Amino acid sequence: MPIVVQLDVMLARRKVKSRELAEHVGITEANLSLLKQGKVKGVRFETLSSICDYLQCQPGDLLVYEPSEREEAAPGAG
Amino acid sequence: MSSPLVSSSRSPAAFRPALRVRRISHWMVWACRALLVSLPVAFAAYWVVASDAQLLALSQLPAQVIPSVASLAPWQRLVGGVVMAVPLGLLLVGVWHAQRCFARFAQGQVFTAEATARLRRFAGWVAAAALGALLAGVVASVVLTWNNPPGQRHLAIGIGSDHVFTLFFAGLVWLMAAVIGEGQALAEENQGFV
Numbered sequence: 001m002p003i004v005v006q007l008d009v010m011l012a013r014r015k016v017k018s019r020e021l022a023e024h025v026g027i028t029e030a031n032l033s034l035l036k037q038g039k040v041k042g043v044r045f046e047t048l049s050s051i052c053d054y055l056q057c058q059p060g061d062l063l064v065y066e067p068s069e070r071e072e073a074a075p076g077a078g
Numbered sequence: 079m080s081s082p083l084v085s086s087s088r089s090p091a092a093f094r095p096a097l098r099v100r101r102i103s104h105w106m107v108w109a110c111r112a113l114l115v116s117l118p119v120a121f122a123a124y125w126v127v128a129s130d131a132q133l134l135a136l137s138q139l140p141a142q143v144i145p146s147v148a149s150l151a152p153w154q155r156l157v158g159g160v161v162m163a164v165p166l167g168l169l170l171v172g173v174w175h176a177q178r179c180f181a182r183f184a185q186g187q188v189f190t191a192e193a194t195a196r197l198r199r200f201a202g203w204v205a206a207a208a209l210g211a212l213l214a215g216v217v218a219s220v221v222l223t224w225n226n227p228p229g230q231r232h233l234a235i236g237i238g239s240d241h242v243f244t245l246f247f248a249g250l251v252w253l254m255a256a257v258i259g260e261g262q263a264l265a266e267e268n269q270g271f272v
Contacts, residue, residue: 034272040270041271042270044271044272047272
């Protein structure tokens with residue numbers, strides 16, 4: 001998946017614990033852990049908004065698009 | 079991507095429909111269990127106690143033929159009862175699947191593959207019971223008129239509104255199971271989101 005979740009980086013920068021963020025967002029620590037590892041199919045806007053609100057950041061700080069070599073070589077990829 | 083997500087907190091209002099489904103399903107489990115016990119007992123008792131005319135009416139024989147039928151021998155009651163028990167047995171298998179399905183619903187597992195499969199099986203067995211009842215009626219008419227003189231034995235074939243309705247009901251349940259299957263796919267998709 002070319003979308004990389006950098007939530008752990010932002011947590012470290014803001015010095016916020018996963019438990020605190022999970023409590024604020026209203027999801028379980030287990031789900032937050034899966035989100036940090038990028039092991040989810042998607043993130044609801046409501047969840048994303050709540051994370052950005054607590055960490056004072058933008059969605060782009062949390063999600064980064066890193067195309068694989070194959071995708072870069074594909075026609076129309078630029 | 080395949081890691082199962084732990085369900086997040088939901089508002090109490092969001093739980094109300096699920097609780098209602100669970101409560102009703104709990105009662106339906108007991109209703110199914112009561113049917114599984116009472117139907118065979120009532121069926122056996124009926125074939126022992128009922129009059130000859132009442133049993134002949136069950137076998138789809140026309141009303142005007144029934145008075146001319148010789149009184150039933152014990153073996154005719156026994157064989158007739160066994161033949162007519164076949165569709166009941168098919169129906170009971172369906173009820174057992176329904177009971178297992180309601181047990182899943184009672185545990186809050188509504189959109190699961192097993193619940194959908196159980197519901198489909200229930201529909202299939204009910205349809206089989208309806209078709210079995212048609213055939214059993216034919217065989218029972220032969221068995222129950224076996225003691226008649228030659229030329230007065232009957233083979234009755236009949237389809238009633240109850241058979242048609244049962245088949246329609248089975249089709250409806252099968253379709254509802256398919257709809258729940260679609261819901262199950264959506265629920266699985268939704269589970270992958272945080």
